[in-house]
Amino acid sequence: MDPNPDLDPAPVRVAIVDDHESVRLGVRAACQEAGFEVVAASASVSELWVALAGIRCDVVVLDLSLGDGFTVTENVQHARSMGAAVLVHSIADRVGLVREALAAGAAGVIPKSAATSAVIAAIAAVARGDVLNNLEWASAIDADREFGKAQLAQRERDVLHLYASGLPLSQVALKLNIKVSTAKEYLDRIRAKYVEVGRPARSKVELLRRAVEDGILAFDDNGHVH
Structure with a gap:
């Protein structure tokens, strides 16, 4: 007989990448209050790589304007290479950068102006592997006419x-x-x-x-x- 039949599932493991400490602290606090496990909070994806050092991570909450010398595509792909889904957390009017992140494989986007509850819901959705469909995603696609559509019959x-x-x-x-x-x-x-x-x-x-x-x-x- 299983001695622990009522064990809760493992908490969602979240990492935060933002070069503003106040943002990192705010997202960390919200995640912890929601029952997520924050495994790292870094100012760059490179720092995150060192901080994780092989620790499993489910979702990386990633700012797009880090000023770290890397492109959005490089940062998204680097974060994904750690085995995590990437949730873009950025200013909503940067549609070009958002589109680039989505094309690089980010799972979705949530603006920094969103309510904390919306950010937490987005993290949970991305952790489940759900498609995060919202106005910011749609706007990023619609605003960039170079978003290459596959010509399907x-x-x-x-x-x-x-x-x-x-x-x-x-x-x-x-x-x-x-x-x-x-x-x-x-x-x-x-x-x-x-x-x-x-x-x-x-x-x-x-x-x-x-x-x-x-x-x-x-x-x-x-x-x-x-």
């Missing part, structure tokens, strides 16, 4: 719509009256097209993000895709 859009909304490939094939092998070929083609425009989508969650970004799927008021 209608049948590819149909496959992506069904698959990214949660259906297994077998059900996608059934609904479209095609073979499972054919549906997989479409999916492989879709992934290849996203790679071509610099927006790889290796996982189902990343495909969902791409589908939302390109208007193939949308979220309703309850957070469900349609």
Whole structure:
């Protein structure tokens, strides 16, 4: 018999990267109050790498304007290489930098003007692997017309719509009256097209993000895709 049947799941492990100490302290306090474990708080991603030293981290809350000599893409990719999802925490009007972060693989963006409860909810969503869809994300995409859309044929859009909304490939094939092998070929083609425009989508969650970004799927008021 399990001696600890009621053990709570491990807390979300959060790291904070911001070159303003007051921001680091504020986010740290909010995370700790929410029951998250703050494993590091650093002024740069390089400092974070040293601070973590192999410690597991679920989410890195990352400011985009660090002045550390690295590009947004480099910082996001470096943080992701530690095995963590990246939540951008920045000033909302920097849409160009936000778009670059999303293209580099950031899981979402929450503005510094957001309520503490919204920041905590965003961290929790990103830690679960959910797609964080909000006005800031949409604005960053809409404001930058160079955001390369994959040119998908209608049948590819149909496959992506069904698959990214949660259906297994077998059900996608059934609904479209095609073979499972054919549906997989479409999916492989879709992934290849996203790679071509610099927006790889290796996982189902990343495909969902791409589908939302390109208007193939949308979220309703309850957070469900349609």
